[in-house]
Amino acid sequence: MGNKLKVLVVEDDSGISKFLKTTLTANDYDVVMAADGKSALGMVASHCPDCVLLDLGLPDMDGNQIIQSIRNWTAIPIVIISARTTEGDKAQALDLGADDYLTKPFGTIELLARIRTALRHTRTTSPSEELALTGSYHVGDLLIDYHKRRAYVNGTDTNLTPNEFRIVALLGRYPGRVLTYKHMLSELWGPLASSDNKILRVHMASIRRKIEPNPNEPVYILTEVGVGYRIAESAQ
Ligand code: CA
Numbered sequence: 001m002g003n004k005l006k007v008l009v010v011e012d013d014s015g016i017s018k019f020l021k022t023t024l025t026a027n028d029y030d031v032v033m034a035a036d037g038k039s040a041l042g043m044v045a046s047h048c049p050d051c052v053l054l055d056l057g058l059p060d061m062d063g064n065q066i067i068q069s070i071r072n073w074t075a076i077p078i079v080i081i082s083a084r085t086t087e088g089d090k091a092q093a094l095d096l097g098a099d100d101y102l103t104k105p106f107g108t109i110e111l112l113a114r115i116r117t118a119l120r121h122t123r124t125t126s127p128s129e130e131l132a133l134t135g136s137y138h139v140g141d142l143l144i145d146y147h148k149r150r151a152y153v154n155g156t157d158t159n160l161t162p163n164e165f166r167i168v169a170l171l172g173r174y175p176g177r178v179l180t181y182k183h184m185l186s187e188l189w190g191p192l193a194s195s196d197n198k199i200l201r202v203h204m205a206s207i208r209r210k211i212e213p214n215p216n217e218p219v220y221i222l223t224e225v226g227v228g229y230r231i232a233e234s235a236q
Helices: 016-024 038-047 063-071 087-096 108-118 130-135 164-174 181-189 198-211
Strands: 006-010 030-032 051-057 078-082 100-103 136-139 142-147 149-154 178-182 221-223 228-231
Touching: 006 016, 016 030, 016 108, 030 038, 038 051, 038 063, 051 108, 063 078, 063 087, 063 181, 078 087, 078 108, 087 100, 087 130, 087 178, 100 108, 108 164, 142 164, 149 164, 149 198, 149 221, 164 181, 164 228, 178 181, 181 198, 181 228, 198 221
Parallel strands: 006 030, 006 051, 051 078, 078 100
Antiparallel strands: 136 142, 142 149, 178 228, 221 228
């Protein structure tokens, strides 16, 4: 079938790559495999995959180099699958241009959800098509209205400040996607903005008091500890 989406799996662990191939094939993706960085880069060019699943620890190259090389010429979605779990590792890969990050071991449902999300929004595209059509983003009882520049919960205005609205609006443009602190600060306050995350944390605490049913257990804007924030994706 020519209309299947093609995923390039870059993984040197044969057990994991077998699992990924089986899982993705069963879920109707075309799967191509690479076990090292050099062949991965070649296959991105020759096979034009729709998405890359990338392990960071490869025999010949660091995955971060691969992200950089790919980003030099294409915005194809890249989802990292890695045993590296530190916040710094995740933030680095995302800031280099990866779309999302899964820590091994991960479950099938989560893997498929992240791939679908990455396929929907590549990093460099403008606001999602849905948003362009409706001018709003809706998840659960939360509605972000881009024309009125207000956010509502159950139809009631949440009275976000202009800066709070800008933060929520930015996240709402990328449903389900983690945005790093660095990326957000730069989008909101320009490339020369301070890299201090404190301003985001302070605003987020206030935003959560206004939009979350329980600010201590947020359901709309989720924290990726040490990395950034992700707005929940509406069920489809
Ligand atoms: Ca590896």
